[in-house]
Amino acid sequence: MEYKTAFIETNGINLHVVMAGPEDGQPVILLHGFPEFWYGWRKQIPVLADAGYRVIVPDQRGYNLSDKPRGVKSYRMDMLVADILGLIDTLGYQKVNLAGHDWGAAVAWEVAIRHPERLSKLGILNAPHPAVMRNFLRRGDPEQLRRSWYIFAFQIPWLPEYYLRKNDWRNAVRVLRGSCKNHTFTNEDIAEYKIAWSQPGAMTTMINWYRAAVRHRSKLPKDLCVKVPTLILWGMQDVALSHRMARLSMDYCVNGKLVFFEDATHWVQHEEAGDVTKYLMNFLGNYFSSR
DSSP states (O other), X not given: XXXXXXXXXXXXXXXXXXXXXXXXXXXXXEEOOTTOOGGGGTTTHHHHHHTTOEEEEEOOTTSXXXXXXXXXXXXXXXXXXXXXXXXXXXXXOSOEEEEEETHHHHHHHHHHHHOGGGEEEEEEESOOOHHHHXXXXXXXXXXXHHHXXXXXXXXXSSHHHHHHHHHHHHHHHHHHHHTSOTTSSOHHHHHHHHHHHTSTTHHHHHHHHHHHHHHSOOOOOSOOOBOXXXXXXXXXXXXXXXXXXXXXXXXXXXXXXXXEETTOOSOHHHHTHHHHHHHHHHHHTTOOOOO
């Protein structure tokens, strides 16, 4: 499988983007979460590309080879959404299919809510609708507060970066592997992640997504309905996000489908790669793109 890489200007920054599949194929943008980069979709990219889709996978701002603006404010949700809208514009599409995991799914939710005219279909992996997440934290849901401890720990300046980075990223690897099934991430995978984490300033800018979410919380629009067809895939053994939020997220979808993976963790696209790709392919199957 031949991948094309490019640095694409959007919203005043440059995003490193990996692309595969025919240039005239139906566009599918895949957004990674923390602490990954485009590589987090490596098991889906070749299958989608072989099926004729134009697969577009950016390193989001602050990650890997993409630009890393300074300051927590640079990672507000409105900036993250503007990055993706700008990417769609620069690539010349009217509409795209958009799928995201973790933080990438949080951005995808917001794009769908605020700019439904730019999307044909929405895929969400292990991330709740923003109103659901906000409600769970606001009302002090004990289970989710316990799971979200790391969000509050990440608000501390410089210490989280130091903790994760020391001893050749030993703690970062321990946290990653401790949240997934055995053998989800191979030693070769970990080597790739370490390279991405070691880019100058990267861990600080990655964690700044969490800091901005608390310090510069976006105001949700009055209309929170997701009007584009939506597929939610959720690993039920997620240690960070309660699966109870998945069903509640469906209440905001005009046309939605929810699929649980009972034995999968937060890293569902890694652990159930074949089935996740199959569900995405079936979901996208009837779409005809317009440029």
